Amino acid sequence: MTRHIAQKIATAFVTIFVIITISFFLVHIMPGDPVIHLVGQEEYYYLLDNDPETLNKLIARYGLDDSLPVQYGKYLKNIVTMDFGPSYTNQKPVVSNVLKACKWTLFLSIPTWIIGGLLGALLGVIAGWKPGKLFDKIMTPILLIVNTIPSNCFCLILLIFLAYRMKLFPINGMVSPGVEGMARVQSILQHMFLPLIIMILYRTSGDFMLMKSAVSQVRSEEYIMTAESKGLPSRKVLFRHVMKNAMVPYATSFCMQFGGILSGSMIIEVVFGWKGMGTILYNAVSNRDFPTAQFCFLLSAALVVFANLISDIVNAAIDPRIREEGIQDA
Amino acid sequence: MHKKIRLNAAATAGLLIILFFLIIAVFAPVIAPYDPKEMIASYLPPSKEHILGTNDVGQDIFSEMVYGTRVSLYIGIFAAFIVTGVGTVLALVSGYFGGLADKIITAITNIAMAVPSLPLTVLLIAYLNPGKWSLIIAISITAWTGTARILRARVMQLKELPFIKIEKTMGVHPAVILFKHILPNIKDIILTRGAMAISGAMMTEAGLSFLGLGEFGEKSWGSVLHYAFFRNSIMKKQYWWYVPPIVCICVCVLGFMLIGYYGKIKKGGE
Numbered sequence: 226m227t228r229h230i231a232q233k234i235a236t237a238f239v240t241i242f243v244i245i246t247i248s249f250f251l252v253h254i255m256p257g258d259p260v261i262h263l264v265g266q267e268e269y270y271y272l273l274d275n276d277p278e279t280l281n282k283l284i285a286r287y288g289l290d291d292s293l294p295v296q297y298g299k300y301l302k303n304i305v306t307m308d309f310g311p312s313y314t315n316q317k318p319v320v321s322n323v324l325k326a327c328k329w330t331l332f333l334s335i336p337t338w339i340i341g342g343l344l345g346a347l348l349g350v351i352a353g354w355k356p357g358k359l360f361d362k363i364m365t366p367i368l369l370i371v372n373t374i375p376s377n378c379f380c381l382i383l384l385i386f387l388a389y390r391m392k393l394f395p396i397n398g399m400v401s402p403g404v405e406g407m408a409r410v411q412s413i414l415q416h417m418f419l420p421l422i423i424m425i426l427y428r429t430s431g432d433f434m435l436m437k438s439a440v441s442q443v444r445s446e447e448y449i450m451t452a453e454s455k456g457l458p459s460r461k462v463l464f465r466h467v468m469k470n471a472m473v474p475y476a477t478s479f480c481m482q483f484g485g486i487l488s489g490s491m492i493i494e495v496v497f498g499w500k501g502m503g504t505i506l507y508n509a510v511s512n513r514d515f516p517t518a519q520f521c522f523l524l525s526a527a528l529v530v531f532a533n534l535i536s537d538i539v540n541a542a543i544d545p546r547i548r549e550e551g552i553q554d555a
Numbered sequence: 556m557h558k559k560i561r562l563n564a565a566a567t568a569g570l571l572i573i574l575f576f577l578i579i580a581v582f583a584p585v586i587a588p589y590d591p592k593e594m595i596a597s598y599l600p601p602s603k604e605h606i607l608g609t610n611d612v613g614q615d616i617f618s619e620m621v622y623g624t625r626v627s628l629y630i631g632i633f634a635a636f637i638v639t640g641v642g643t644v645l646a647l648v649s650g651y652f653g654g655l656a657d658k659i660i661t662a663i664t665n666i667a668m669a670v671p672s673l674p675l676t677v678l679l680i681a682y683l684n685p686g687k688w689s690l691i692i693a694i695s696i697t698a699w700t701g702t703a704r705i706l707r708a709r710v711m712q713l714k715e716l717p718f719i720k721i722e723k724t725m726g727v728h729p730a731v732i733l734f735k736h737i738l739p740n741i742k743d744i745i746l747t748r749g750a751m752a753i754s755g756a757m758m759t760e761a762g763l764s765f766l767g768l769g770e771f772g773e774k775s776w777g778s779v780l781h782y783a784f785f786r787n788s789i790m791k792k793q794y795w796w797y798v799p800p801i802v803c804i805c806v807c808v809l810g811f812m813l814i815g816y817y818g819k820i821k822k823g824g825e
Contacts, residue, residue, distance in 0.1 A: 236665070240665065240666050240669050243666050244666065244669065244670060251678070251679070251682060252682065266684070369812070369816065370809065372812075373754065373805070373808050373809045373812045374805050374808075374809075375757075375758040375761045375762055375804055375805070375808060376758075376762065377761060377762050377765040377766075377777075377780070378761070378780075378801045378804055378805055381780075381784065381789070381797065381801060382801065384789070385789055385797075389789055389790070484671075485671070487671075488671035488673060488674050489673075491673055491674070491677070491766075492762045492765070492766065495766055496784075506674055506677060507677070507766060510677050510678065510680070510681040510768070511767070511768075513681070515681075518677075518678055518681065519678075521674060522671070522674045522675065522678055525671040525674050526669065526670055526671055526674075528671075529669050529670070529671050530669045533668075533669055
């Protein structure tokens, strides 16, 4: 098993390196002068005609006058030292800007990950255990439809009814200004309620489908029929045989979902004015603040790779087929 | 028997929805009463002349929606076409030939799966020149991995079946085996994955355009919603402006999803 895991860790490092490299070349393989992408087409041609001096300064500032390998080396060095320079919009260091925003995203995404994961699994087991019964018939279409509504539309629908019409929740932002102490905590909770509910609903519906199909697949296996025909009570069949097998794929994807905790809520954040990672990336792209955008991208990619690695390790730990293979290895 | 009829009804409903929108898209110039870019008078409420009123720059919202059907479907269908096409070709090559090709394709798939798709899409749109095709490319760049994985597993199963093995030993050309025997056997998965890919691509497009990262030369439904939201139509209670795009996006995505989801179950049940 150790060899299996070591191999997975090595793959994860290679993957991160490839993503970092792709992210570098994204700017440089695009047709035309890289500066076009950095300042925008109109601005570029304006500067080219009227102010070539500024354009040259810009080129120097971005280090674009160096040769490609030198630029690549500098880029790698900046990543290792976590130095992405100042943000173009507020001149503070990119890294601290983004990490501050991460905190706000985690407020939404960690509860989503845990509550949605548990709720989806629970409902999915019930529906998959007795397919075609009332519970399955009601839950499956409802959650399927939830899964089908694009998140921006869903946000707007809830905003219109619950926030604008019934005035139950604040419309926008993360905390009311000028409140301290417990009142501040309460205000934050009030603001995060709607986005959080939406994210949990989406996660629940996705995980429900996953668990339902895993359970109903295991259910149709012959060993379940054997267990049932030898008179095992259905509760025991469920916990000893069905759950044990259905948990393997579910645990794997539960771990993988951890990778999305920074990058999975962009649209919802923007609609609700939640100043998290998604909003920062959105603003960075809108304002052509590329160091920020690039760091956001790399950070979320690193997290996805890390989560995939964890899911591989968990998978190896709970799936006896891989575990046994490992024992033979050693 | 009862179950089968119900499932067919869901898939049929999906088909009817899509047919409805396709007809609107094809006959857009006939249906729309105005040119969607023609500026008449701003913020008119619904009336006989303008069923859904006009927007902030005085364009007829109903005509915008009718032409928006074209843009939304165009992006959704072509992105899904690329996604499914790339996924299928890679799955056939890696599943059937195995060996080095399989190793390389699997490695590429794994890396593509490790890239957070929405951030990459947003980043790409920022670099590419705006337009329908940049959106299509940005949407499809990481979306093909699921299709490729599922199809590869299926191709590897099929490859072990006796009739394929016999043909191989008889020296039938791989292209013939792939296109005449393997492809027809994975056709159903390709079609349902394709329908799902369209709904997925349309959802992504709706989100991107809503954020203001989409195509603004020709407005899609998402772009109409973008203007409605950011011009405060909800606060001003101009429901004729923000409701139609929400309804159209949701219903159309649901249509493709119904085909993808219930079409698959029907096939599996037979």
